[in-house]
Amino acid sequence: MTRYIVTLKWGDRYGPEYVNRLASAVRRHTRTPVTIVCFTDDGTGIDPSVEIFPIPEIDLPAADKVTGWRKICLFRPDLPIDGLGLFVDLDVVITGSLDDFFTFGNEDDIPIIHNWMAFHKKFFIKDPMIGNSSVFRWKLNHCAFVWDQFHKEKEWALANFRPPQSYLTHCIRPRMKFWPAEWVRSFKRHCRHAFPLNWLLAPSLPASAKIIAFHGKPDPDEAAVGYRGKRLNHYSRPAPWIDKNWC
Template sequence: MLFGDRLARGIVDIGQRLAFRTAAIGGGWPGKKGEIAMAFGNRNPLSLPVLKGPAVDRSVTASHGRFDSMVTVVCTRWLDAFPASYVTVLRNAVAASLKRPHRFVCVTDNPGGLENGVEGVAMPDLGIPLQYQRRGCWPKLSIFTPGLLPADQPTLYLDLDVMVRQDLDAFFERIESTGGFHALREWNPTIWSMVPLAMRPHRGVQGSILGFYPGEQAKLFHRFYDQKELCFDAFPLDQDFLSENAQSPQDWPFAWTSSFKWHCLHYYPINQVLTKIHEPKNAKVVVFHGNPRPIDVVPLGDYRWGTKRKFGHGPVDWVRDYWLRHDPTWTDAAPAKAA
């Protein structure tokens, strides 16, 4: 192939990927790309029928002054990323922090080790290649499979490595009040903490806590399932796909959550002087993303955890207390293992 032909094909390929990523797909995240209608060859691969769930009654129950219908809490577990004990801990923490009736669902390819109180649901096979199952959280998108979860029931997705500390009811009240797709705003690096939130760059979705009505977001499944390879090329991670494709996206209130990595740890060498790990007592949920995970800071002993620039030694008392409270089987002699 002549160089000119190869260059032309390369330009066309780049144009197609750009078109896929910026096609008019429902709005995009606040501060992200808007609705940009672009052609994809002779057709738009995202011109799929808009799927809508049943009409949702979002009226407040007069006798209680709040919403009190059944809701769904869902998590996912695939391959060997997390032991079953993580599901148990999350289930128990949710039960302690959610007053209203709820189902706790684990969508998984491995139901081994799931305890009573966890509704195990087989993870639909979306045909995701193994390398993409291990890179990011693409199998998480299976929760949007039509019919997997009740279309008209408010649903809260939680990553297995979050710490639920208080009041999950507020998350559901927000979903019921506005509909749409609710997610964490991806945190900015520490240096941006000196700037007001409104002036910080919006980096799109952080996918640890999602809120939605499954019927309203069903097209997420179709847009991914029908164009998987293009999605893998266009979006580095599943949360980048969600940032660009979610219907009526909204941020959770910033004060409701904290990042263990960004809000609780100091950089080296400051962490050699300020050794105590900050506890965000007002956060409803603390998110562990990346390294370390909660289980890494639970065992007794003198050991190092974390990354090259953000690390600590030994157990973090408030994380250990949380884990032991919600996992009655834990012993330091036999830490959690995969089922």
């Protein structure tokens, strides 16, 4: 079965350099053949090695078309590619082999990240069984049940699920598996040190991590040079390992 690395790019938040760096990292960290695909509204500047397709149509309110709700379009039954797809957000840094992501579990499983909770919240509630859609795998054109379910309950879904990835979890739960926790780590949760050490120590790279996800702020380019957020615990010193892996 053909293997694809799939990403989405819309608007101007992330330029073509994000796609090109992702593609370069994929080539460094895959031993078996993969095809890199970007669904986008503007393919200008993207490396020719990346296959470019228009973003599949999905009927969403304008405000939701620039959010994670748009990922539901990837579950259409008529995509122009067919095989096993590994979706990877543009705002990640790949630091290890991706081959295991394609062989984990069964082909009909939909593996996804177990979403991370802030440390202080874990004292009060158990980690909810919610996925983080920065990295997930699905069988292309064979998971239309997500697409169909969304359109049957679209208004209810848009009104009741925040963030959008919690709705994706709701749909895929019968087939959902979580990646091994050490494979995909959060920059904010596992690399940036807790306050006040974040002011003294540079963010670390977990030894077993294959992908570092940058959800929210900072983005990789910001974290590489050091980031000062609105709160003291948002600050992070420069992380030179980002530029070494994100190129």
